[in-house]
Amino acid sequence: MKIYTFEAAPNPRRLKLFLGYKGVDIETETINIRDGEQFSDSFKAINPDCTVPALQLDDGTVITNVIAACLYLESLYPEKPLLGLTPLEQAKIVSWDHSIFTEGFTAVAEMLRNGSEAFKGRALPGAVALEQIPGLVDRGQIRLQAFFNKLDTHLADREFIVGNAISLADIDLYAVCDFAKWVKQSIPEDCRHLQSWYQRMVKELGEK
Template structure:
């Protein structure tokens, strides 16, 4: 297997922290998004969606979604399970990962991809040219504010989002909070529970 990645970007980071926590030894290749290497013909032949992470299996099959990659690797390497051990945990973790992607990562992406030259005509991932919509920057900032407040309530008095052990849901929330710093935002002092939770996760994951 080979993992195509760009470690600092949020979706590759979700997988990177998963792999690190489980102690999986994977061959990796960096696809430098800053030079638009995701659009190189060689990588496009591997993942026509031009996104990372992408996990190419030994038979040539490619998994190009974080949840697909993590679910597959969690089944192959069951030690330190991160995708749940019971039907309820599996459902809750999948639900959290979806919620955090939609409410957290996409809120930041609204801001990041709709301003500046780096994402000019690349307002959405992939190979289709999509123009920026400046009005989405303000909406994204409001989404980030709402996300902080909602997550502060969710982690109040809780060590983990699901059950009594670390899961991919925790990794995804931790990555979301780091991603907000890309648009010069950080967890505000009005969210002390979330600040404390993030500090605790940093000790576990970094």
Template structure:
């Protein structure tokens, strides 16, 4: 297998932390998004979507979504499970992971991609020209703040988003909290449950 990634970006970081926690070591090549290497012909041949991460399997199949790569790797490396140990936990983890992506990560991405020169014509990932909509910056901020509050309420008397152990949902929500810093947002001071949870997950992930 070979992993194409840019570790500082949020989606690649989700997969990196997943692999790091489970002790998975895969040959890796950096695709520098700052230099727009995702749009080179050589990388398009691997992933026409021009996104990272992309996990290329030994048979040539390429997985271009974090959740699909994690599901595949979980089946190969079941120790220290991150996708649940019962059917209910698995369903709840996938459900929370969906919420984190749609209500959290996508909200920050709206704020990031719809302002500034770097993302001119690239308001969505990929190589299609998508113009910025400045009004989405404010909407993204509202969505993010609402989601932080939803996490705060959910974490009352809970150590993790699902069950009694860290999961992919926790990893992705942890990445969200850091990604929010890219748009000068952070966990609200009044969200004590979320703050405590963040410190707990950071310690388990090694900071």
């Protein structure tokens, strides 16, 4: 098994945090997406979406979405579970994780990719070249604030997003909070529950 990755980027980080928590080490190969290596013919043959991370199995199968890679790896490495132990927990974790990606992650990405010179002509990740839409920067900021508020409310009376234990949903929310710093955003001061949850996660993940 091998992971094609670029460690500084936020989606690869989600997978790295997942594996780090479990203490699992998998061979990696860096695809430097700052230098455009994701568009090379050799990487396109591995992942035609031209995105990282990509998990390549020993039989050549490639899994190109973090949530699917985590689902696969969870079944290989079930210790320190991060995807729930009952069908209901699993459903809740995947549901939250999906919302965290579509509402939080994409809000930050919308701000970054439509506002930065570096992403001119590449407003979405991957193979399709798209022009920036500057109005999406402000919209992304509104979406991100609404997202932070929603998670703050959810965490008002619980330590983790689902049940009593850390899950992939917590890891991905943590990755969003750090990704937000790329666009000079952070957890609002008045989101006190989210703030204390973040400090809890720093300890859980042994980050600092």
